[in-house]
Amino acid sequence: MTQDTVKKDKPWLFRTYAGHSTAKASNELYRTNLSKGQTGLSVAFDLPTQTGYDSDHELSRGEVGKVGVPVCHIGDMRALFDSIPLEQMNTSMTINATAPWLLALYIAVAEEQGADVTQLQGTVQNDLIKEYLSRGTYICPPKPSLRMITDVAAYTREHLPKWNPMNVCSYHLQEAGATPEQELAFALATAIAVLDDLKGKVPAQHFPEMVGRISFFVNAGIRFVTELCKMRAFSELWDEICLERYGVEDPRYRRFRYGVQVNSLGLTEQQPENNVYRILIEALAVTLSKNARARAVQLPAWNEALGLPRKWDQQWSLRMQQILAYETDLLEYGDLFDGNPVVAAKVEALKEGARAELALIDDMGGAVQAIDYMKGRLVEANAERIGRIEQGETVVVGVNRFTTTEPSPLTTGDGSIMVADADAEADQIARLTAWRAARDEAAVKAALAELREAALSGANVMPASIKAAKAGATTGEWGLVVRKAFGEYRAPTGVSRNPSNRTEGLEEIRAAVDAVSSALGRKLKFVVGKPGLDGHSNGAEQIAARARDCGMDIHYEGIRLTPAEIVSAAEAEAAHVVGLSILSGSHVPLVAEVMERMRAAGLAGVPVVVGGIIPEDDATALRAMGVAAVYTPKDFELNRIMMDIVGLVEARPVAAE
Secondary structure (H helix, E strand, O other), X not given: OOHXXXXXXXXXXXXXXXXXXXXXXXXXXXXXXHHOOOOOEEEEEOHHHHXXXXXXXXXXXXXXXXXXXXXXXXXXXXXXXXXXXXXXXXXXXXXXXXXXXXHHHHHHHHHHOOOOHHHOEEEEOXXXXXXXXXXXXXXXXXXXXXXXXXXHHHHHHHHOOOEEOEEEEOHHHHHOOOOHHHHHHHHHHHHHHHHHHHOOOOOHHHHHHHHOOEEEEEEXXXXXXXXXXXXXXXXXXXXXXXXXXXXXXXXXXXXXXXXXXXXXXXXXXXXXXXXXXXXXXXXXXXXOOHHHOOOEEEXXXXXXXXXXXXXXXXXXXXXXXXXXHHHOOHHHOOOOOOOOHHHHHHHHHHHHHXXXXXXXXXXXXXXXXXXXXXXXXHHXXXXXXXXXXXXXXXXXXXXXXXXXXXXXXXXXXXXXXXXXXXXXXXXHHHHHHHXXXXXXXXXXXXXXXXXXXXXXXXXXXXXXXXXXXXXXXXXXXXXXXXXXXXXXXXXXXXXXXXXXXXXXXOHHHHHHHHHHHHHHOOOOEEEEEOEOOOOOOHHHHHHHHHXXXXXXXXXXXXXXXXXXXXXXXXXXXXXXXXXXXXXXXXXXXXXXXXXXXXXXXXXXXXXXXXXXXXXXXXXXXXXXOOOOEEEOXXXXXXXXXXXXXXXXXXXXXXXXX
């Protein structure tokens, strides 16, 4: 048999997670990527869209179009998919709290295109439990959120039979520090919670088919062998759960179907060119083992630790997938790891650890009841991970070892990273205002009243959401109905006020904290705040936990605070220092407002420190506003940051107290 006649498996879907600025700009990006050989779309929505706010809401300031595309109404959704035939597309939408609404808009636009809705293929992530644990774009309490997840699933069973109504997302669990066993267990517990709720919403004869429509979205880190074995463990555990817990006889419906984005947590700001190798190795972990191969792969760009990737950067990641699929002989062979004793032993060890975690969660009543427990476990696991990097036990090339480097030609000069269009937010708000003025207000009010009734009565929210989409309602209006019907929710932070037992190596810092506290006449008070809509809380949690372990008195309320609320807390708590964490790119306007409010409240003497993915030009601007220190991902030594904070407070005149 010649090489040309070898039967090859079909490659996985090639995707790039993308969206920014405006629907029009994102549409151009999608069409460009599709023309380069991308075979599926993966839509990133901005934080206001993800959290159910319109672009002109107070909390949306500085966040519009930053980490994704703003979609406020059906007009935006039309523009987003202009000239892209949805009936022929496989679209993944990374959307959770507002998943029913964005799917409603997608269906409405597909119908306008003349598509047969039963042929639509794709996924809404629609996983709220991981939002409470790691990502933070939730709106409502867990119980009604679970209800809306299964509303979407039940609706798709009847009307969109090829659509994946939920993508159980363990990706952010690993980003939050989860061990492989925790990632397996917490994700599978989430799937169990959803399926247990869904059983009452679909006819019994169709339930196995719905089990088969649940998909997963996972993370693949740099520990190549462990990650490969984790995926085999995932596949085997899922088959076991489907058969033993749900009695699914057809093996097709027990298949573990997953997409993957490889690890962003491990991308380094230092020597960022090394990230290319990391991304490739991580992609191998989810493609080499045929029996646990990803169905769709999206790779980050090499420079995402620096800022937004350019089109060329995304193209480079796409080409990596294409070379692996089309130039190598990977797809010509069966599973390379069946019968391997090392792999088999590791898979069994991971399964055993995951089963133990699952049993604990089951004893607590399931994933919804175990949210506090899981959040605390993640914060602790992440603290241990960071500690190993600080101590050099975990080697990160270019960060804590082999740090001598030549200047990278890839990061020099203007345009080495893409900057979000500064005028995009104003443009989006102007179009939103015009949209509201031109629509049929009576039709919108009637549709929203129907949505409210569905939410309160227990009826499926999807039909009313689709009517509201077609009537011209906005994301913020849909979100407001949901908030009023179900209430809002503040997830646990996972940061206990009690110090952990990890104080080894902190003696010098603890002594410095004690000394400055003694001079102040009370414990050094550190207020940590996350302004805006950014829900990536891992950094803030670890700073707060380390400050606590160093003997500081911490105040950390979690995510999604306005600058006014943070300044109010600083005043009420008589803060000695304020720390702001922002990873969405909205640091300049949000910090400017915090600094202005600090001065107005008579707190100009309280030092403010800021952490995030902050380009040097922006860091200079923040310092000019009066920010005392700026930290970026390269500042991984938390103990040094703690000593900096002590020094800032020590330098303040004691008379100011």
